[in-house]
Amino acid sequence: MSHIDTQFHGVRITESQGRPAQQHLPAACSSCSLHELCLSGGLDEIDLEAIDRIVAQRRRIAKGEALFSVGDAFRSIYAVRFGLFKTEGLMTDGREQVTGFQMAGELLGLDGISDDRHVCKAVALEDSEVCVIPFAEMESLGRAVPALQRNLHRVMSREMVQDRNLLVLLGSAQAAERLAAFLLNLSERHAQRGYAASEFILRMTRDEIGSYLGLTPETVSRTFTKLQKDGLIEVAQKHIRIPDLPALRNFIGC
Amino acid sequence: MSHIDTQFHGVRITESQGRPAQQHLPAACSSCSLHELCLSGGLDEIDLEAIDRIVAQRRRIAKGEALFSVGDAFRSIYAVRFGLFKTEGLMTDGREQVTGFQMAGELLGLDGISDDRHVCKAVALEDSEVCVIPFAEMESLGRAVPALQRNLHRVMSREMVQDRNLLVLLGSAQAAERLAAFLLNLSERHAQRGYAASEFILRMTRDEIGSYLGLTPETVSRTFTKLQKDGLIEVAQKHIRIPDLPALRNFIGC
DNA sequence: ACGCCCGTCTGATCCATGTCAGGCTGGCTT
DNA sequence: AAGCCAGCCTGACATGGATCAGACGGGCGT
Secondary structure, eight states: OOHHHHHHTTOOOOTTTTSOSOOOBOOOGGGOTTTTTSTTTTOOHHHHHHHHHHSOEEEEEOTTOEEEOTTOBOOEEEEEEESEEEEEEEOTTSOEEEEEEEETTOEEOGGGGTTTBOOSEEEESSSEEEEEEEHHHHHHHHHHOHHHHHHHHHHHHHHHHHHHHHHHHHHHOOHHHHHHHHHHHHHHHHHHTTSOSSEEEOOSOHHHHHHHHTOOHHHHHHHHHHHHHTTSOEEETTEEEOSOHHHHHHHHTO | OOHHHHHHTTOOOOTTTTSOSOOOBOOOGGGOTTTTTSTTTTOOHHHHHHHHHHSOEEEEEOTTOEEEOTTOBOOEEEEEEESEEEEEEEOTTSOEEEEEEEETTOEEOGGGGTTTBOOSEEEESSSEEEEEEEHHHHHHHHHHOHHHHHHHHHHHHHHHHHHHHHHHHHHHOOHHHHHHHHHHHHHHHHHHTTSOSSEEEOOSOHHHHHHHHTOOHHHHHHHHHHHHHTTSOEEETTEEEOSOHHHHHHHHTO
């Protein structure tokens, strides 16, 4: 069990308190436990070493701090090593809305490519760490390593597909379906990372969930209660248990 | 004025009727009027010729026909030459929802990269033509031509950003704001292509608009009427006029 | 030119979710 | 240990949009 796994299980990172959020630590895809989930999946030893040279630093972000904000110059993309982030977009009238939650092994910052400026804000929901991947170098390494290029494209495409799914959800599903779909999505992603699929802790508030799902926090709360009454989930504050995953999946298809 | 421009202005393509939808015609980015809007923007002569060799064929899609459907094997992406498409995603319960409209110079099919299978369906809303861009060859040319690689990444990123914007819209805006934002978006894209920003024809039905915006067709209809009463737009069937663009933009920020 | 039908508009009603308000709990600070 | 406050839950009420129903009009095919 590696250093990273331990931290991902919830150990607080106290040594960064009082220091600036940005730190420069060595990163290494070749020895990263998330490697198969991340950009470096499926690459051979030699290519991994090349990536290691590019992904030269990590950065720690304390809970509540922003990794980047709207308008920031785009230079790098980020891979979450441990912790959890939310990304939020800006409405025309200034309100913010959560557009996604990123957990270990997922990328942040791809939105900045299109015009060299970030158009959303990424905030850590708990003490977190990311690998900093300078994008220009990533592109040039992609030119040398087709498999890496392929991975990048796959990740970008996957992100588009996920956004589309959420779109469809917001466009045509009811509150209970939205929430159920959200929980199932979290469940799957936990499972991918080797954690329990049917029991987990929500790291985000009801406000953030509501913002993400296009609902008010009150409705989120009520809907949790309703799903519990229907026996589909068990809720205790931030603790969620899904006693019957197939049943919940089935509920979505109504 | 080229052949393409003439067709884009609305001349019906009659010669394809009764034939299979797939046709093999020469394509040429180097002489395409959409070149600056599309993937080949900013490239030099030599690189353009390289692209021309890859983007070797076009395909005509009659109104109502699908360019690709959910589950189809992914091999190519497509650039719209003229015409208009809608993409629709599949709900868990089988219902379909429109997730986007693509006009000349925009790309289709990027959703298929992530697992080599299309996860949405692209349907022509009028007789249309696309350039077929084999993706494997596109990737390999991207390795040789950094500017092309950059363009591809930019386009993908832009698509992600647009999806996010729509997400925010669906998550927190009222019917009138959604519709206004939709019209402004169309207006901008028309302007980019050299057409009037304040007057245009809607090529999609109220149903399709409603599906896209997460509203019923009845609400779309009513909301058009409401916006007209408020003097923000003039509607006559599919004909839209926006007498005061800044006023409509201002309306969004409420 | 005629008639059919799809797409659109409008009205009446209902329901899901937003809004406003109050009270509870658990975790953090002092 | 006490107190405070953010986050959460629940209730009562308001409302925007969905739903159901019907009428109109224009485009298309015969």
